[in-house]
Amino acid sequence: MTGRFSIEEVAPTVDGGRYPAKAVVGELMPVTVTAYREGHHALGVNVVWQGPDGTDRPFTRLRPLGVGLDRWEAFVRPDEPGEWTFRIEAFDDPYLTWHNAVTKKLAAGQGLADLANDLAEGASLLTEAARSLPLNAESRAGIQLTDRGYAYGRGSVITESGEIPEAAMPTPRAERARIFAAAEALRDEELSLVERTTPALQLEDLLWDKPIRRYPTASDTYRVWVDRRKALFSSWYEFFPRSEGAVLPHQSGTFQTAAKRLPAVAEMGFDVLYLPPIHPIGRTWRKGRNNSLMARAEDVGSPWAIGADEGGHDAIHPDLGTASDFREFVAAANELGVEVAMDLALQCSPDHPWVTEHPEWFTHRADGTIAYAENPPKKYQDIYPLNFDNDPEGIRAEMLRIVRHWMGEGIRAFRVDNPHTKPLDFWHWLIGEVKKTDPDVIFLAEAFTRPAVMHGLGKIGFTQSYTYFTWRTSADEMRDYCQELVASAHYMTPNFWPNTPDILHETLQHGGPPMFKIRAVLASMLSPSWGLYSGYELFEHEPRPGAEEYLDNEKFELRPRDWERAEIEGRSLKGFLTRLNEIRKQNPALHWLRNLRFQNSDNPGILVWSKKDPDSANTILVACSFDATAVQWSTVDLDMPSLGLDWGDRIRVHDLLSGANYVWGASGNAVRLDPIFSPAHIFTVERIGA
Template sequence: MSSADIMPIALDDGRIRVVIENVQPAVDGGRFPIKRIIGDVVEVFADCFADGHDVVACALLWRRAGDTEWHGTPMQPRGNDRWHADFTVNAIGRWEYTVRAWVDPFLSWQHDFSRRIEVDDVRIAASSGAALIADAARRAGTGSDAALLDAWARELAFATNAAEGADADALKRIGADAARGSIAQRYPDLTHALTCPQIYQVTVERERARFSAWYEFFPRSASDDIRRHGSFADCEAWLPYVKRMGFDVLYFPPIHPIGRSRRKGRNNTLEAGPEDVGSPWAIGAAEGGHDAILPELGTLAEFRSLVQAAASLEIDIAMDIAFQCAPDHPWVTEHPEWFRKRADGSIQYAENPPKKYQDIYPFDFETAQWRELWAALAGVFEFWVGQGVRIFRVDNPHTKAYPFWEWVIARIRAQHPEVIFLSEAFTRPRVMHRLAKAGFSQSYTYYTWRNSKQELTTYFTELTQGPGRDYFRPNVWPNTPDILPAALQYGGRPVFMARAALAATLSANYGIYGPAYELLDAAALRAGGEEYLDSEKFERRVWDRDRADSLVEFFSVLNRARRANAALQRDSGLRFLSVDNEQIIAYAKTSADGSNTVVCVVNLDPHHTQSGWVDLDMQAFGLGPDQSFQLHDVISDAHYLWHGARNYVSLDPQRCPAQIMELRAHLRRENDFDYFL
C-alpha cells in the first residue's frame, strides 16, 4: 500500500486529546429532540476521557433555542469515565444542550502536586502551579476572583523562590488550598477543549401533554331528541357532565361539512338514504372544506363560544384533523393534482384491504405540487389555532409523509409552542415511534388489545423503561369509535371497569369514547369483528346519560384519584409487583420526588373472585422490612393495614374489579399511639 492510499485524519487541532461519547438522553444520536414538560429537570450523561493520566473536566451547556449565550454547569464523575449534570427547563418551546470536555492543566497539576514528596520536586511543581494559577487569574479578568487568584499565585511563587525556600509541607499547604482551588476551576484553560459537535434538542411542552384525560363524543349526537341534529349549543350543555367525570380534554370527531357523493349509510352500507348523515371523516362538500363547519352544528362564532366555555371549566377542546377529502370537497376540483389517480384516470379512494372507504380520497404526498399541498394543510392547523384550539388529534398520520409532519409541527410550534398533537396511528411499532420522533406530543398505543397479565406487564415495561421513554408518550384508549374490543363485548360491566382503571393508572394520558363506554355499549356489528352495531360514525344516536348502571361516578373517582396523586401524573415510576395469581395484576407508581406512592391491584377475570399474595420491595418504597403501613382504597374508601413485604388481596369483580390505594407509612409514637403519614 502506498502512502497515497492512506487517507489522513481530518483534524482542526491535533492537540485536542479528549473524547466525548455516548451523550444521553439522545434520540437517534440527536437527530430528533427528547420530550419534557415545563419545570422538568433534564439529566444529561456523557462518557468523557483522554489518553494518559491527566485529569479531564467537562461541562454541560444548555440554552433556549434562539439564544446566543449558553449556560454551563460542571459535570460530576459517576465512575468509569461517566459524567453527569442537569438543568431545568422553565419555559415551553425548544431547548438545546451539548457537552464540552477538556484535559485540565490546573486539575492535573493539583492532582499530582499532592502526591509529590521530594522538596526539590515539590518546589519545581509549585512554580508550575503558580504559573497556572496566574493564567486563571488573567482569564478571570477583573474583580474579586481575579484579585484572589493573583494573590494566591504570588504567594505560591514567593514561597517557591524565597531565599531560604519553604519546606515541602508548607508549599503543599499553600498549593492545596481547596477554597481557592475551587475558584480557579471556574476559569479553566479551554485552549484545547472539545465541544460535542452535536447539539441535542428538547421539546418542552405544557403539563397537559404529559397528564390528560380525554373524553370523545360526537357533537351531532349531543341532542336529546333523535329528530334534532346536535349543535355546539348542545355540546356546551354537556360540559358540566364532562367536568363531573373529571375529563380535561373534550375531543370531537371532524366538525366539517360532510360529503354527499358516495356517502355511506348506516352500519357502513354503500347506499345512503335521504336521512343518512354520513361519516364525519368524509370531509368537504359544497359548504366548504377543512376550514368550514357543518352548518347543522352551528357557526364559527358559536364554536369559539364553546371553546371559551370549556376553557372556563379547565377543559381543552381537541379537534380531529383528518387530511383526506370527500369526492365533493372543493379541493378535488380546485387541485386534482393533489390526489392519486387510478389507471383509468379517476381519483383513487382510500382503502386498506379488505376495508374500502369509497367516500374518502387520500392525498398524494408524492405530487409534483407537494409544496403547495403542504402549505394548504399547514393552513388548516393555523386556521383552527386562530379559533382557540390548542389540541389536535390527527387521524391516520402514518399514511402521510414523515417529513411533512416534522415540518408542519415545527412550523405551528414556532408560533404556538402550547399546541399539543396526538397521533392516532394504530400501525407497526417503528412507524408509531417515527411519528413520535417527528414531533407528536402523544401517541395511541396497543393497549386496546393487551389483555393478559403478561401482555400488560411486558408492554407497559417497554413503554416506561424502553428506549422510547424520552420521546414516545402513550395515550391509552380501551375503546374508540372504530374499535369495540372483544373483551368489552363479552366481559360485561366488570371488564369496562377494569379496563378503565388500568388505562387511568398505567398511563398518565388516557381516553375513552363515550357515552358508549360509560353506558356499557357492547353490541358488535358482527361476531368476531370490532365494529359497533349502529356505529355513530354513520348515524346520530341519543344517549340516556342518567341510566342507573352508568359508570359516570366510577370515572369521577378515577379522575379525582389521578388529580390527587402525583404518582399517577407521569409514566415514570411504574413498577410491577409479583402476585401468585395470573388473574391478578398489581403494580405501583411513585412520584418523581418519592413523596407519593399508589398501589393498584386489578382482577382480570370478569366472572370470578380472585385472590392472591402481593410481594412488595419494601426498600424501594422507603419502608423497613417489617414495617406496617396503611393503604387507602380511593374507590371503596376502605383502609387496609399491611405489614411487611407479603400481603393478601381478594377482589370480587361483581362489586369492583380494581383497587387504587394510596400508600401511607405507618409509624409509632413513643406513647404507643398509632398514626399515619
C-alpha cells in the first residue's frame, strides 16, 4: 500500500493473501479493515469488488464499527462462482467533514456570521460533487445490512426482500439537480440560516453513497474464491452400492439394485449421495471380515484397496455393472434432486496396473519390495501408498486425468480419502487446475488429522472438510469448537458427520435412540452441511471389541438391510431425519455458518443457539440436550439484538418438532428436554410486541 492514509488488518484474507478467502454465491461476506488518518477530518473507506470477468463492480462503502476504533465494515455479495478480487480504498471525504462541522456549530447556537465561510465552502463542495456525479447507470453502492433488511446509504430501510426497488433509486440527473439546488440555497442570502443549510445537510445519504473522494489510497488486492451454494449448504448420505440389493453370502448388489434405494434417500431430504470407491478391488493381501488378515474365497475386500486385473481408478468393479449402468444410476439420482459424489482415494492395491506400469510412483523398501501402508503398529498390506516425489509431473498428470474422467461421467463432487497423507502442494495444484475450467466442482476433505493440517487443507483449496464434531460430546466443547469454525469461515467450511464407516463413537455405542436423535440435531442445525453413513437411521451401534468402529464392518463385507421391515417395526429414524432436512430447506437461516450465535443456558448439559437469515425475518432458535438418559431443565436468557430484536420485545417461539408454542422474553425462559420424547426444541421466532 502506498498513499496518504493508513490501511491495515484487511479481512477476509488467508495467510496475508497467499491463498484466496472463500464464500459462496449469494452469501453476504463481511469485509473489515482498520483505516485511519491524521487530524479530525473525515475519512471515507470503500471496497472495490471485481468479478471473475475482471470488471469492477460498483464500490461499496464501509461503515464505522463503533466510535474511535478506526474499524470499518461492509458486506458484499458475489453472484457467480469463480475467483473474485477486492481492494480497500481510503479517501478524504470533504463533504462529511463539512457536514460534521456545520452540524456541531448549529447545535452550539452559532449564527450566520460564524458560518459565513462554511456556507461558501459548502456551496463550492456541492458544485464539485454535482459535476463529478456520473450520468450512467445507477450505482448500487452503499447498500448496508440492518437488523430489518437493507438500508440505502445510511437512511431508512428500503426493503426486507433483499431487492432494491428501482423506484427507490433516484436517477443521476435528478440527484445532480438536487445537489445543485442545495448549493444554490447555501448561496441565497434571502433565506434564513436554517433554510440555507438544511438542503445541504440532507444530502448526507446521497453523498455517502457517491462521495467526493480526495487523495485516494488503495490497499493490496486480495482474492476470494466463490463456490456454488451447495459448497456451503448440503445434506450428504453415504451408502455402499454393493450392499444395496446384495444377497448373502457373496452376491453383490449392482448399480441397478442400488438405484432402488435412491427414492428413500431423496425422500429423507439428502441432496448429495456419496459412494465409497466403485473400482475393481485387489486380491493380493485382501482383508477379510472385520479387517482380518486372512480373507476367505467369498470375501469381497475393502473398496479402498483399489485396482486389479479389471483396471484401476478409471474402471468400475464388474460386480457393480458397466459404465453405462453407472451413468444411468447418476441420471436417476439427478432426476430425484440428488447429486452423486465419488470417493477419490489416491492409493492402490498390489494388483493395480500402476504397480507394473509405473513402479516409480511407489516407495521401495531396502529389500526391493514396495512399501505398504502402515500406521504402527497397524499394517495395511492390501494398500500401497503413492509416492508423489519420484515423478511429480507424471503422477500429477495422471491424477488430473482420473478426476476429469469422472467429471466427464457427470460427477461434480468428490469426497477425498485421507488427503492429509498426500502433499498439500499437490492438492493445491490439482484443485486449482480443475477450478480453472470447472469452478463448480466440490472437494470434501476426509481429514481427521491435526488442526494445523486440517486448516491448511481448507486454505489451499478444499471446499469442505470433515471435522472434530464427532468427539465434541459436551455443550461447552461443542460451543467452543463451533466458535472456532465460525472464526475460520473465510477459508474452511465444515461438514458434520455423526458417523462414518470408520467411526462409531462411544456416545452412539451406548446412548441408544435418544443419542442418535441428539447427534443428528446437533449436526444438522449447527452446520450448513452435514452427512450420515447408511445404517444410522436403524440405530446401528454394535462396535468391534476394542475399536471405535462397527462390528461386521461394511468396509469388508456385504451388508444388505431390510429397510421396510425396520420402518414397520418402528426401528427406524427415517421420519425424524426427514423432518430435520425439511426444516433445513424451509428455513434459510440454517443455510449459513457465519450467522451462528450462542445463547445462555444455566444448565451445562443443554446447548442453545440461534441463526438469523440476513435476507429475511427467518430466525431459528435451537435448544438441545446432551443427555440421552435423563430429563434436563434449563433457564434460557437471550441476546435479543442477535435475533434482530429489542431487549424489551416479546416473542412467540414455535417448535417445529412438536408443534408447541411458547411466549418468551429476554430472560427467564424455561426449557424442558426429555430424551425419549423431545431431546431438542427447534423454534422459529416471531416478534409479538413489547
